[in-house]
Amino acid sequence: MRHITILGATGSIGTNTLDVIKQHPESYTVFALTAYSQMERLIACCRYYHPSLAVVANAKQAEEVSRGLKGKMLKTEVLYGEQGLIAAATDARVDTVMAAIVGAAGLKPTLAAARAGKRILLANKEALVMSGQIFMDAVHQYRSELLPIDSEHNAVFQSLPMDYDRNLADRVRRILLTASGGPFLNHTETMLAQVTPEAAIRHPNWVMGKKISVDSASLMNKGLEVIEAYWLFGVPANKIEVVVHPQSVIHSLVEYIDGSVIAQLGSPDMRIPIAHALAYPKRMTSGANFLDLIRQGSLTFTQPDSTRFPCLDLAYRALDAGASAPTVLNAANEEAVAAFLGNRLRFMSISNVIEEALETVAVTQAKNIEDILEIDAMTRRIANRFINQETIH
Ligand code: NDP
Numbered sequence: 001m002r003h004i005t006i007l008g009a010t011g012s013i014g015t016n017t018l019d020v021i022k023q024h025p026e027s028y029t030v031f032a033l034t035a036y037s038q039m040e041r042l043i044a045c046c047r048y049y050h051p052s053l054a055v056v057a058n059a060k061q062a063e064e065v066s067r068g069l070k071g072k073m074l075k076t077e078v079l080y081g082e083q084g085l086i087a088a089a090t091d092a093r094v095d096t097v098m099a100a101i102v103g104a105a106g107l108k109p110t111l112a113a114a115r116a117g118k119r120i121l122l123a124n125k126e127a128l129v130m131s132g133q134i135f136m137d138a139v140h141q142y143r144s145e146l147l148p149i150d151s152e153h154n155a156v157f158q159s160l161p162m163d164y165d166r167n168l169a170d171r172v173r174r175i176l177l178t179a180s181g182g183p184f185l186n187h188t189e190t191m192l193a194q195v196t197p198e199a200a201i202r203h204p205n206w207v208m209g210k211k212i213s214v215d216s217a218s219l220m221n222k223g224l225e226v227i228e229a230y231w232l233f234g235v236p237a238n239k240i241e242v243v244v245h246p247q248s249v250i251h252s253l254v255e256y257i258d259g260s261v262i263a264q265l266g267s268p269d270m271r272i273p274i275a276h277a278l279a280y281p282k283r284m285t286s287g288a289n290f291l292d293l294i295r296q297g298s299l300t301f302t303q304p305d306s307t308r309f310p311c312l313d314l315a316y317r318a319l320d321a322g323a324s325a326p327t328v329l330n331a332a333n334e335e336a337v338a339a340f341l342g343n344r345l346r347f348m349s350i351s352n353v354i355e356e357a358l359e360t361v362a363v364t365q366a367k368n369i370e371d372i373l374e375i376d377a378m379t380r381r382i383a384n385r386f387i388n389q390e391t392i393h
Pocket of ligand 1: 003006007008009011013014034035036037038039099100101102103105123124125126149150151205206208209210211269270
């Protein structure tokens with residue numbers, strides 16, 4: 001029996017994870033569920049999964065959830081705040097942590113899980129992007145196990161040899177991350193200048209949270225994934241390439257030096273990588289539809305267009321600059337996306353804000369997580385200055 005904590009249980013990944021667990025009650029039990037704003041949903045999940053712990057953002061919410069669970073014969077303890085999240089991620093009774101909080105807010109609990117030596121199923125790519133070296137050092141030092149949930153990285157993981165952490169550079173020529181291209185793949189620049197948040201969050205292939213949907217539309221999601229792949233697989237940036245594949249059937253590919261290309265395919269359903277990582281190294285059913293290649297018909301591939309979608313190049317630039325640049329990229333992007341979703345910034349200005357932040361914030365070497373958080377906070381202040389200027393014009 002595996003004991004699971006789901007950080008971000010009320011989100012898209014959290015919900016899919018609970019769905020897979022529900023199909024295998026003999027193998028998985030939920031230890032802790034965390035939520036940030038959706039209390040009703042959290043209460044419903046607690047009633048169904050009976051976790052030992054539920055974590056929310058503040059004391060008022062904790063009271064609300066405790067009230068909602070009263071009289072239900074549940075022994076769910078309700079905690080709140082950062083310490084609550086860290087308790088959920090590190091409790092001795094937990095062996096596996098699904099890291100599915102969106103954005104920088106997931107960093108501390110996910111890092112705490114690594115330091116507690118847990119098996120981490122990593123969806124929260126922003127945590128790795130903003131603190132790559134520190135995070136990976138913690139994973140190695142505390143013998144945590146990191147399994148990728150992002151469908152692309154899960155596909156790469158499945159396409160690599162089992163002993164992939166040794167001599168990968170000698171064997172692998174390229175890692176090819178596929179990108180759906182998002183809802184605006186065929187938009188002209190004039191059309192992109194007018195897109196709304198509602199249109200940006202309607203992804204053609206995946207149902208996801210708002211932030212990653214906007215990232216997907218701007219191609220910043222792929223940029224964050226390039227940085228994520230760099231840290232997860234230890235290959236240099238010039239060996240990580242992106243190919244646009246609108247059908248989202250091939251989830252990514254590894255090209256070896258002998259010319260062999262190994263890929264993972266499947267329906268676009270996050271329950272597949274989630275079930276893979278939960279059961280690893282075994283396999284189990286996920287509830288996803290099986291891939292019907294005949295019905296699928298054709299698969300197509302094109303190069304990403306960096307003129308209409310500059311965010312991908314900005315991510316490569318941040319990775320090349322190294323040190324704190326990816327932290328700056330991530331923080332500026334989070335602020336720009338929030339401003340776009342709040343109708344305070346145009347879609348095409350997201351990349352301007354990120355570029356200006358990268359040019360303004362000096363690249364420094366963070367020594368610890370406090371340094372990372374300081375760079376993150378400073379970048380957000382600077383990004384908001386640019387956001388206000390962009391909005392005025
Ligand atoms: P959602 O927005 O659907 O869910 C986010 C979760 O995090 C919710 O449970 C939310 O709680 C919680 N949360 C939000 N803000 C905070 C905060 N400040 N503190 C604590 N918890 C918070 O996002 P997704 O599930 O789509 O994505 C989650 C992560 O997984 C992201 O990093 C994303 O990039 C990654 N990912 C997602 C994929 C997908 O298909 N959705 C695919 C690959 C990666 P509440 O809802 O209660 O407010």
